[in-house]
Structure formats: structure tokens, C-alpha cells
Amino acid sequence: MAAPTVDAAYLVSGVNLGGMSQPAERRPTGRHHGDLRNALLRAALELVGERGPYGFTLAEASRRAGVSVAAPYKHFADRETLLAELATRGYREQRNRFADAVGGSEDPVEQLASFAASYVRFAAEEPALFDIAFHAGLDKSRFAGLASAGDEVAGLLLPVARRLAPDADGASDLLLRVAGAAHGLAVFLRQGLFGAGSGALADTEEKAARTARAIARRP
Template sequence: MSATGQPGSSYHHGDLPAALVRATLEIVAECGVHGFSVAEAARRTGVSPAAPYRHFADRNTLLAAAADTIAHQLQAACREAAAAARRPEDRLAAVATAYVRSAARFQSCFDLLMDAELRSYRPELRESTRSLVDLQLPSALALAEPQSAVALLEALRCLSRGYAALLLDGSFGPPMEVCESVAERAGRAARSLASGYACQDQAKSH
């Protein structure tokens, strides 16, 4: 329910688990992970404080379900970006750019993906990282030998997460104001990194 007593945007209409996840994301976006409570999610969804526990064992289980939603949205954004690029290095750059843009869009909700504790509550969260690796692996293998391709993917993961973290903590300025420029810088850095690994392996082969 909203503050006025009317059903809010998360009112469940028969699908309480999904509504609770939506409410969780709303609260985390507004108050951060530490400001989230199951009781507030229940209030916004228009149900009793005990109702969420019929579907989610505890606070972290609900947060993990919300993190899974963010993970799927991130994967979709990265897949779409990669599909629009033609060359391997451009696909890798596009994924890095999409990753940083998504971090800016999710804001505090992105912290859910970085919370290692939540992965123990929802194994699917571990798969989300693997899915991004699988998405980029063909492009990396097109540029470098297998061992170098694995190292490239590890470096790209660190690069994308690093830019995202620095963007969200305000190191570059107000996140939404600088989002596009930072995302583009991440993409350029990823492209340079990919090209460097490709050149390195080409030099070894001669």
C-alpha cells in the first residue's frame, strides 16, 4: 500500500513473490541494501508483515531473489549490446559499456550483485557471472589463444567491475551525469585491452 493507503506500484494482484521482489528493488533503490526490511516490503505490497515469509525464508532470501532479477536484466543488456557489434573486440567493448550503463541504471540495486553472501542463498547468482563469461568467450577466443583468452576475460571482468564501482561511489562525479562518458571510457579501455592481448599472441606466433 502507498502512504495514502491506496495500493502502491508493488501491489501483488495475485503474484505475491514477484510483487515482493519489486518492492524490495524499490526500497533498495531508495534506501540502499542496509535500509531494506521485509516489513517495509510487506507494507508496500499491501500484505501482513508475516506474509512474505510464506515465500521467502528470511531477509537475505528475498534480497537474493531481487539480486537474481537484476542479474537477468544485466545479462539481457549485455547480450543485446554484444549482438549489435560485429568484430570480436567491438563485442567485448560493447559488453563493458553495457555493464557500466547498467550499473548506473541500477544504482544501489547493483550492490546486490556484488554481495557474495547472497550467492549462498540463490545458486543462480553464481550462474550469472558464468553467463557473462560464456557470452564473451567466443570473442576472446577469436582474438587470442585459449590461455590468453581466459586471462583476457578475467581482466575484462575486473575492468568492468572497477569502472562500475568507481562510477557508483561518485569518483567520476554524479553517477547519472557522467554515466555515458564513463561507460564509453570503459568500452574504449576494453577494446584496447582486447587488442593488446590479440597483438601479444600474434607476436608469439611469429
């Protein structure tokens, strides 16, 4: 993230887009049936889910979306521009989820616990954007919208941490520790270390919440 000192990467990673994580419709004719921009985004997200953020080209995204290889350049200068838009929409989806999570309590400790659990769920439900956030190597200085979306997440969560910290630096440090713990648990879950299925996800959410409480209550 940008200011204060929280990196947006620590507060992230599918995005909704009307079921974006589902495979894009393909047409062998190369003619697209609807919204080209969103079709390309859906196709790219599907490819990221299969191969990682470095595992596809714009040409492959075009073929997956059922359009010509020249079509993406009407909307995206290059592959990184397309990925940056996915990441931006992903940050905004996260902010909405995190806002719902922290809105369930007035206690800042419980708000951070709910944020941590929501972080784990987002990573589990939206693995492709989770990978874009951490492995795509996007230059945030090149994409103002991406940096702004990260700031929105920080702007939501830092005031919560500030209620438990002596100053702004302490709040930033607290939030990073909570997010870092949630991130590690989310990665372990994705690697299968906690099992699979909805039960494993629920257990990991509880682990994240419990860990966040311990961090937040630490002097």
C-alpha cells in the first residue's frame, strides 16, 4: 500500500465481475458477443488460475475470450495493464468485504479479528487475484488506480488499528502484523496444510481471528 507505511500487497487478492472466476464464453468465429473488456478480464483471470500471472500472453487471453489477437489493444496497452485492472478491481472487492467484516463490531480487537478471517476467505475464494497481487510484479507507480485502490483498503483498516496503538507508526505496524499472520495462514490453507473443503476454510478463518486477537491484545 501507499501511505502511511502499509503496502497494499499485505491487504489483499478473483474479483466479482458477474462471476468472473468462471470460464469466459468462447466463440470460434472470433466475433465477440458482448462486453469485450470484461470478456478479456474474465479470460485472463481464468488463465492466471491455471498457470499463474506470468503464464499467459494477451494473444492467449484473446483466443480464450473468442476474439482476434488485436482486440485487447483497444482496451489494454499490454499484459501488465490488464493485470493491473484486475488487481484494482480486486482491491475494491476486498475493501467491500473488509468493510462488512469490521462493521460487525465496535470493538477494535474484534474488528481486526474479523478482518483477518475475511482475508483468509478472500484468498481461498479468489486465488487468481491473490496470485496477481503477490506474484505479478506490478509497478504501482505506473498504475495510479491500483495505488489508489490499495490506499482505500488502508484507509479503512488503519483507523481501526489506531484505536489500539499509541501512534500512527504503531498502528501501521499492528496492521502489518495482523495482515501478515492472516496471509501466512491463507497460504498454508492453499497449500493443503490444513486439509481441504469448507471445514478447513472455516477452521483457518478461526485460526486467523484467534491470532489477530492475540496480536491486537499484546502490549
